[in-house]
Amino acid sequence: MTFELLAFEVAPSSGIPIYRQLMDQVKRLVASEHLKPGDPLPSVRNVATALAVNPMTISKAYSLLEAEGVLERERGKGMKVAATKNVAKSxxxxxxxxxxxxxxxxxxxxxxxxxxxxxxxxxxxxx
Amino acid sequence: MTFELLAFEVAPSSGIPIYRQLMDQVKRLVASEHLKPGDPLPSVRNVATALAVNPMTISKAYSLLEAEGVLERERGKGMKVAATKNVAKSxxxxxxxxxxxxxxxxxxxxxxxxxxxxxxxxxxxxx
Amino acid sequence: MTFELLAFEVAPSSGIPIYRQLMDQVKRLVASEHLKPGDPLPSVRNVATALAVNPMTISKAYSLLEAEGVLERERGKGMKVAATKNVAKSxxxxxxxxxxxxxxxxxxxxxxxxxxxxxxxxxxxxx
Amino acid sequence: MTFELLAFEVAPSSGIPIYRQLMDQVKRLVASEHLKPGDPLPSVRNVATALAVNPMTISKAYSLLEAEGVLERERGKGMKVAATKNVAKSxxxxxxxxxxxxxxxxxxxxxxxxxxxxxxxxxxxxx
DNA sequence: GTGGTCTAGACCACC
DNA sequence: GTGGTCTAGACCACA
Structure with a gap:
């Protein structure tokens, strides 16, 4: 598995909403190609239990990232990094x-x- | 009027709560010594009408700044920049x-x- | 003058209303016979300037003390400690x-x- | 319910503002370790209906306690006793x-x- | 479900 | 005149 190394971190009482913290992290990881187009993301459930956070919160982050074109939903399999729009960043x-x-x-x-x-x-x- | 120069500004739909915008402005004015210890602040009602905002919103900002030690209340007279706590820190x-x-x-x-x-x-x- | 020694003190930003601080001080001074029945009190104006406080505030304190029977108003002369009710306290x-x-x-x-x-x-x- | 024991009480006409009475009670409960760091507090709405008081009044008390560092907000979940700052002082x-x-x-x-x-x-x- | 923000309007305490 | 308190009710953001 590639994303066991993927350590998301949240500071629950930092004022910044958790879903936003998650989104920003994914974006940075994609921008730096720590996550490349096609790479799978850990499941909502996994992240939720790992961070002790409500699954709805993870799901919201993923959905918004999908809406922004950063992630793609692979039917029945989960989320992966989108190809379009995620070209290497200078x-x-x-x-x-x-x-x-x-x-x-x-x-x-x-x-x-x-x-x-x-x-x-x-x-x-x-x- | 002594504080005609004190032009508070709010961006009502910037996401940041009005009372917070006000607090930050006051803090910056104090930090930059545009407002010095002892200086009076415009009255809650004046700011409220000037900004077309509910007085309670202004009052909340002032009260929180008082709680933080940035402002002091002069009973029956209004708010002024606090002397204590606005001393230099190491x-x-x-x-x-x-x-x-x-x-x-x-x-x-x-x-x-x-x-x-x-x-x-x-x-x-x-x- | 007997009451040049009378040093009223107020802590303007102690939360306790100034008129209340004054009242309590007078009551204590009377109770301990530092002020005896018949003793005059400093004029509203004197106290006000000495404490840099609004004369109305002093006046309010005196009036309430009069209402409580601690002070008496001597027409045209000022306030003095009342005789009645101010017997020596054990x-x-x-x-x-x-x-x-x-x-x-x-x-x-x-x-x-x-x-x-x-x-x-x-x-x-x-x- | 976990905090059936948490009986807040207010004396509506004691002169002391309701939110302040609440704050003092919480502080005492924390100081006496009846409430320990991490313990949850009853929701604003619950307290409000229980005391027949406007929710904003309770909210104000909680917010001020948060500003003082006594309570922490768990986003979307409620308030709990803060860990930091409730450490022993010399x-x-x-x-x-x-x-x-x-x-x-x-x-x-x-x-x-x-x-x-x-x-x-x-x-x-x-x- | 949680707390947060804001409004409109009333009333009070203090100076 | 000043700020403070409280209400009733609406709407939002977050989990």
Whole structure:
């Protein structure tokens, strides 16, 4: 099985809805080709029990990703990464995906009076 | 009027609750010292009519900011920027506050196959 | 002047209304005979300026104390401590006045898991 | 029902706002470990109907307790006692929290001509 | 099912 | 004048 390695993570009390956290993770994994077109995704039930989360929540994430064209439903078998639209992403494109988080951490740092130096240092320390 | 300059703005349908938008604005104004300790804030009713919003919504924002220690209530007179707690915090304390965001952006970068170099570069570019 | 020594104190942002703080102080001073029947009280205006408080607030306190029979209004001259009702209070009576505060600090201590020993020690330290 | 034992009570006309009465009760229950970290709280609607009070009032109490770190929200499931922050505090920290009340009772005692001895005795009697 | 947000309008306490 | 409390009722987001 390919997706035993697939460790989804959710922070249940982070304010961000669980289904959104899941969607973002799948998108990132697809963008970086950790998940390639055609790759199967773990079943709703598996993810649900693994994360101790309501299956409806996983299902919602998958359905929305399908609506966005990131995933495809293989009848009777489950979800897999869609071929169309999921062409390999360039570094620039992947950086673009990350940009909102970059902007947001910079805004936070500035509000906290944390300079560029300190911020990058802290990131290096924790990377 | 003393606070004609204080132009609060809300985007009613941005998904972010109005009271939260207000709180963030006040916090930014305080953090940037556009609002200094002791400065008065416009009255609940004034803001409410100016923004065409229910007074309770403004009141909620003010009350929460008071609970957080950002504002103080002057009985019968209105709200003002608090003196206590708006004192400087140590760099360590502030970095600690930022840490969760640091952890989270690192996790995202790794899922996107973006290395430390690229991440810090991107941050420098956007800072 | 007898009441230059009379230092009223108010904690404007303690949650307790200012007029109530004033009333309680006057009552305690009367109970302990720091203020004896017939003694004059500082004028509304003096107290107001000294405490940087709205004169209406002082006036309200005085009026309520008059309604309770603690003070008397001397026409054209101001307030003085009433004769009736303000007989000297026994130690028991004064302790009774203090009782609510005693109960309340004990409740707080218990919620904070602070024992009798520690509480009394702390009081001795600060007395 | 798991929390049949959780009997909230409110005195509607005690002057103290209902939401505050609720908050204090929850805090006491947490402090005394009748409610332990992770324990669920009755739903807003349940409490509201049980107390014949508007749900928003209960919600306000819960939200403020969340803001204070006493409770946590489990998305879509309800409130539970928070783990973080309900960790033990040092004796010094707890005494510091109590200090304002200590100062205030001492001031009251002095105005009532009640000495240290009598004050501590009275506290011992009522503890 | 859960809590969150907002409205409209009433009433209160304080200054 | 200030903010605070509460109600009744609508609608939304999340699980």
């Amino acid at each position: 570094t620039e494109q992947r950086l673009e995906i990350l940009q909102p988080s970059v902007d947001s951490i910079i805004a936070e740092a500035k509000q906290l009076d944390i300079g560029l130096e300190q911020l990058t240092q802290q990131i290096e320390k924790s990377f | 760099t360590e304390q502030r970095l600690e506050i930022l840490q969760p965001s640091v952890d989270s952006i690192i996790a995202e970068a790794k899922q996107l196959d973006i290395g430390l170099e690229q991440l810090t570069q991107q941050i420098e570019k956007s800072f | 130690t028991e009576q004064r302790l009774e006045i203090l009782q609510p505060s005693v109960d309340s600090i004990i409740a707080e201590a218990k919620q904070l898991d602070i024992g009798l020993e520690q509480l009394t020690q702390q009081i001795e330290k600060s007395f | 004796t010094e920290q707890r005494l510091e929290i109590l200090q304002p009340s200590v100062d205030s009772i001492i001031a009251e005692a002095k105005q009532l001509d009640i000495g240290l001895e009598q004050l501590t005795q009275q506290i011992e009697k009522s503890f």
